[in-house]
Amino acid sequence: MLPRDTLLKGVENREEITRIIDQAEIAIKTWEVVVSDFFSPPVIAEVQNGFSRLTEVEIAVWGGYPQAERRRIGLARPEIPLEQPLIPLAALDIAGNFLFDPANHRDFLGAILGTGIVREKIGDIIVLGERGGQVIVVPELVEFLETSLTQVRSVPVKTQRIELSELKIRPPKTKEMTTVEASMRLDAIASAGFGLSRSKMSDAINKGDVRVNWKETTQSSYNVKSGDLIAVRGKGRLEVGEVAITKKQRYRIQLTRFQ
DSSP states (O other), X not given: OOOHHHHHTTOSOHHHHHHHHHHHHHHHHHTSOEEEEEEOHHXXXXXXXXXXXXXXXXXXXXXXXXXXXXXXXXXXXTTSOOOGGGSOOEEEEEEOOOSSSOOOHHHHHHHHHTTTOOGGGEEEEEEOGGGEEEEEEOGGGHHHHHHHOOEETTEEOEEEEEOGGGOOOOOOOXXXXXXXXXXXXXXXXXXXXXXXXXXXXXXXXXXXXXXXTTEEOOOTTOBOOTTOEEEETTTEEEEEEEEEEOTTSOEEEEEEEEO
16 A cells, blocks of 8 residues: 555645545556546646655656646556556547637636536647637547537537647747846745746735745745746746856856746
8 A cells, every 4th residue: 555644744635636546556456557537737746746756656647748737647557568648638629710709718618617527527728719729638528528519608619529639739938038146035036037026926925826846835935946847826937947156156047937
């Protein structure tokens, strides 16, 4: 059995992690690959952090394309081959004329949930403007959605399966920048990266609007490091790149902002 208490210690998403532990134990017992539902980045981060120390089970995550946010988790014994193709996914195209009644991410999600499907069975949704959208789901729901998802907002739609290679992924907009700071404090680096005052960023941190590597961080003095991902609610994400020490013993930090 897995060290359940250790894996659950300090996690934010206790219910989800408990379900994944249960599935991991099934994978160990049956010598088969077990695949979870879709999970959000904070849950994925906690699983990767906790399970990285285990020798009894390995994991792989896949959401249909490299930048996918919502992903499924494959679990198996180390002796069992576990690769992304073993994690089953399906893509659907939701086609309609949205020129006069534009739909956003929430509209597509609401229409899908309106058919009776739960959120955990749905991966990323890609909005394509006036021509509709695309969605990644568990394969067993394809036929149901092809017949049940017939309208988004006021627009009639045709829903049909497509290959994952047909997903119209837009690469994220990025902005590279460099800042020089006296420390690696979260409030200092995040304020420089997002162009906000130090006080406003501190307020956002105190309110719980800031996550580091998808974990809520409420201490402005928290020290970040190279490779960390800082997410601010409503502002996007910031990746901490290379860090160098200047002659005046300050930190020169490369940042990449994803908008």
